[in-house]
Amino acid sequence: MLRLWWPNWALYRCNNRDTGIVEREPIKRTWQEFLIERIIRATGVSAIAIVGLIILFLLREAVPALMQVTPADLLADRWYPVEGYYGLAPLILGTLLVTVGAAVIALPAGLATAIFIAEIVPRWARDLLKPFVEVLAGIPSVVLGFIGMLALAPLVRRFAGAPTGLTALTGSLLLALMALPTIVSVAEDAIDAVPVSYRNAALALGATRWQTIWRVVVPAARTGILTGMMLGVGRAIGETMAVMMVTGNAARIVTGPADLFLPVRTMTATIAAEMGEVAQGSTHYHLLFVIGFVLFLISFIVNLAASAVVFRETRRSERVMS
């Protein structure tokens, strides 16, 4: 039992100063040390406890809704809780549309920017550009939403010919911008970690720089790139404020990509916009927690999948190295 939290190297010390003989005698621990270790162990385990609490309290407020509403109601295509229409389909489709739109923009742009920073620009520029792109991750989403409303929405209205600038497309563009720093940062790390010998071997065989990048370096870094993309898109799904401010928030069924030019409403925006006005304990109130729990599950799956990719690859690389 002791071994669990007491690594080997700290267990013993030389206890005979004259002869230097190590008689493996455990160090005596005072009760303070014991206490401190217990506290540190508790903080470590607290992460599990918090996830448990989150699940517990989301379910605690969500389950009553499931008693009052049938699954058929939830799958219906109309969200108008005030009049008893509890269909989540428009919200889920809204999130899907905005997120897919963001992914279509952010994935290629993120990969291109990562290649640009890692492979094309000189080293000094890399050291300048990488923190610069990461600054984007630090801009609060409400500021991006604000700029999106004032600067991006009018552009969308003019170029897309939409009746309003507050559309799914505006949301997708902003979300792409928010997913980019994650994608660029993780993918760039992965590309940078590809051994120089790979590049030298490819160049020595007569490949151009571009062929080396596209056929050798990028495939070798694919897991890192993929992880960055998943984390970036995961961030986009959960984003709330910016999306709420620029997508127009009309809960309507999405029928196709053409709806990019119309207002939509996402799951996150629904929670944020309606929780303030809803009567506590009503079906509507509990339903918002159901939406929250669905979001929790989605993020759980995305992050587990992303980390599974990393774990598997680490094990494989360990095998290859040894």
Added chain:
Amino acid sequence: MIRLSRQATQRIAFWLISLIAGLVIASILLIVGLVIVQGSGAIGWEFATGFPREGMKEGGILPAIVGTLLLTIGTAIFSVPIGVGAAVYLAEYSEDNALTRTIRIAIINLAGIPSVVYGLFGLGLFVLFLKFGTSILAGSLTLGIMTLPVIISTSEQALRAVPHSFRVVSVSLGATHWQTIRRIVLPQALPGVLTGVILGLERAAGETAPILFTVAAFFLPRLPQSVFDQTMALPYHLFVISTQVPGMPIRIQYGTALVLLAFVLSMNLIATLIRRHYRERRQW
């Protein structure tokens, strides 16, 4: 179809990539530049130290600034001890077993939870179940939990970067495990830990969704008096004045955005400087 030569393909590919990267970088510059240029006109002594007047269309944003400062401090009080403690556990005490793997999965999971879901959780646990009400206490706890994964993972990396030999030497001199951690490992890892803490708090300071239902007030004519009071906060205030109040002067909106952006990015800058400073001075 014309087959391009390898050199032509390379030229086109490099152009395309540079163009896309240029667009990304330009859009960042444009956003930050727009807020600075448009917002600087509103910044002044009265804006920073005055209360909102005339339905928030005049005056300053002092309550929002103070609120964000209080929330950031409150977040730090909760998340720093637990976050650094968990990092010490993972880096110094834990072994590779099922418990450790479960903790890691929990942290990865926490890092990905949408901020609005943290808001729901805070509402369910702190505001309603523990009866803190919409208060600074509930908001700080919610933000603190949201910040934990950032602090844990960056601090753990910093602790792991301290060479193993430091620990071996310390223990061989007769120090106990905890003495080694407190006197040797933690001081060496401090810059990295600090960077992680600041980055975590930066995220907390800029978030709106978790404070929507746990602490944020639309408008308060006075500063909060206790941890059980509601407070205004910069991100929520920006949201309110840009979407909920019709006829809001654009100058004040941009000014608020600039104050928030400056607050958050200066924290980012401090973290970067600390990291750079100590990386250059480090002797191992």
